[in-house]
Amino acid sequence: MDPLRPVDLILAKRAGQEHAPAELTRFIDAYVAGEVPDYQVAAWLMAVCWRGMTDAETAALTQAMARSGDMLDLSGLPHTVDKHSTGGVGDKTTLVLAPLLAAMGGTVAKMSGRGLGHTGGTVDKLESIPGFRSSLSDEEFLAQARAVGVVVTGQSKDLAPADGLLYALRDATGTVESLPLIASSIMSKKLAGGANAIVLDVKVGAGAFMKTLEEARELARAMTAIGGHAGREVRAVLSDMSAPLGRTVGNAIEVEEAVRCLRGEGPDDLRELCLVLAGEVLAAAGLPHGRAELEDAIGSGRAYERFERWVAAQGGDPRALGALERAPDRWQLRAARGGVVSRLDALAVGRAVGVLGGGRSRKGEAIDMGVGAELHAKVGEPVSAGEPLATLYHRGGRGLEAAQRLLTEAYAVGDEGAVMPLVLERGIGA
Numbered sequence: 001m002d003p004l005r006p007v008d009l010i011l012a013k014r015a016g017q018e019h020a021p022a023e024l025t026r027f028i029d030a031y032v033a034g035e036v037p038d039y040q041v042a043a044w045l046m047a048v049c050w051r052g053m054t055d056a057e058t059a060a061l062t063q064a065m066a067r068s069g070d071m072l073d074l075s076g077l078p079h080t081v082d083k084h085s086t087g088g089v090g091d092k093t094t095l096v097l098a099p100l101l102a103a104m105g106g107t108v109a110k111m112s113g114r115g116l117g118h119t120g121g122t123v124d125k126l127e128s129i130p131g132f133r134s135s136l137s138d139e140e141f142l143a144q145a146r147a148v149g150v151v152v153t154g155q156s157k158d159l160a161p162a163d164g165l166l167y168a169l170r171d172a173t174g175t176v177e178s179l180p181l182i183a184s185s186i187m188s189k190k191l192a193g194g195a196n197a198i199v200l201d202v203k204v205g206a207g208a209f210m211k212t213l214e215e216a217r218e219l220a221r222a223m224t225a226i227g228g229h230a231g232r233e234v235r236a237v238l239s240d241m242s243a244p245l246g247r248t249v250g251n252a253i254e255v256e257e258a259v260r261c262l263r264g265e266g267p268d269d270l271r272e273l274c275l276v277l278a279g280e281v282l283a284a285a286g287l288p289h290g291r292a293e294l295e296d297a298i299g300s301g302r303a304y305e306r307f308e309r310w311v312a313a314q315g316g317d318p319r320a321l322g323a324l325e326r327a328p329d330r331w332q333l334r335a336a337r338g339g340v341v342s343r344l345d346a347l348a349v350g351r352a353v354g355v356l357g358g359g360r361s362r363k364g365e366a367i368d369m370g371v372g373a374e375l376h377a378k379v380g381e382p383v384s385a386g387e388p389l390a391t392l393y394h395r396g397g398r399g400l401e402a403a404q405r406l407l408t409e410a411y412a413v414g415d416e417g418a419v420m421p422l423v424l425e426r427g428i429g430a
């Protein structure tokens with residue numbers, strides 16, 4: 001075989017040519033092995049940003065990235081299902097969806113990310129439950145998946161390491177915003193994660209990575225195409241992320257809301273999104289997926305019971321659910337006038353909770369599980385002058401001034417407020 005000449009790939013991509021799958025595999029393998037310097041990969045990434053990639057190239061890049069580390073073998077488990085969200089504010093769907101899917105016959109054996117920037121991470125939220133262990137051995141992971149049907153851990157370093165390297169380089173070289181690079185980054189981790197049926201929740205709006213419906217639709221199409229190339233059943237849903245999901249943003253406070261949702265107490269938007277995502281992925285897995293059956297799994301308590309078993313299996317104390325630690329100090333934002341909430345900006349609310357200590361701006365930073373925001377009024381809801389719009393839970397005023405400013409900017413009260421539909425499109429890739 002001819003030696004790999006990275007400059008040839010850079011020149012070819014700069015000229016808008018298509019790479020052969022084998023070339024991409026060699027390039028990624030050589031990069032992970034330390035044989036191609038960052039500056040050449042950075043130049044190639046910039047060429048991809050400008051020239052794009054075909055579906056076949058994107059699929060080959062994704063496979064190469066997925067195979068750069070461990071590929072989880074879930075083949076011994078029945079009906080493996082997974083979900084990915086492109087990230088949002090107040091998005092606690094995994095906490096509700098995972099036990100719901102298990103109650104419907106699926107197996108959720110999932111590695112989940114930690115929060116970064118204004119978006120929260122499932123593993124951080126779970127760690128607000130006393131005793132919960134998010135780091136398990138491979139044997140513990142598989143044994144729990146088999147016994148309980150749900151296991152969620154932090155993402156191992158060995159899962160798609162090429163993505164870790166490429167993502168850091170993209171971050172530092174202005175090459176994050178490229179559709180094939182985003183699609184391959186997300187899907188490499190999903191393919192390595194091993195599930196057969198996957199639902200992707202692509203968020204659209206101010207609080208999301210994809211700001212417009214067209215961008216989100218294109219990303220969803222690219223990711224379902226990658227799944228098809230890899231022989232997985234992948235469906236995508238587009239959902240609104242202009243406002244936070246549910247009425248809570250934070251860590252412990254979001255777990256409490258997920259518990260209420262699993263007990264059939266809403267909130268409506270979170271419940272609706274979970275039912276839609278469950279319907280899509282169960283259909284993809286060939287399992288029962290009708291709305292009435294899903295509602296029964298919640299109404300009968302089966303989903304909540306599965307949640308408790310899951311938490312206990314990972315060392316968490318189910319008796320603590322419903323009374324998790326909340327930061328002791330509070331501040332309320334009140335409506336300056338009467339009217340209808342016309343705007344509630346997800347990004348600003350996410351940032352407000354972040355500055356209180358509930359999020360991290362750098363990888364590895366410690367976070368405060370007890371701080372958060374409770375949103376009493378959402379878009380389209382009437383309020384009177386002086387009524388509380390939202391409560392911030394803070395610890396001794398840490399970050400409070402900035403959070404107050406952000407929360408105040410997040411809300412607008414006017415004469416009317418149009419409610420956006422939550423689920424914008426579904427069934428993409430079916």
Ligand code: URA
Pocket residue numbers: 167176181182183185186209
């Ligand atoms: N999330 C990822 O995992 N990768 C990207 O490139 C963007 C969002």
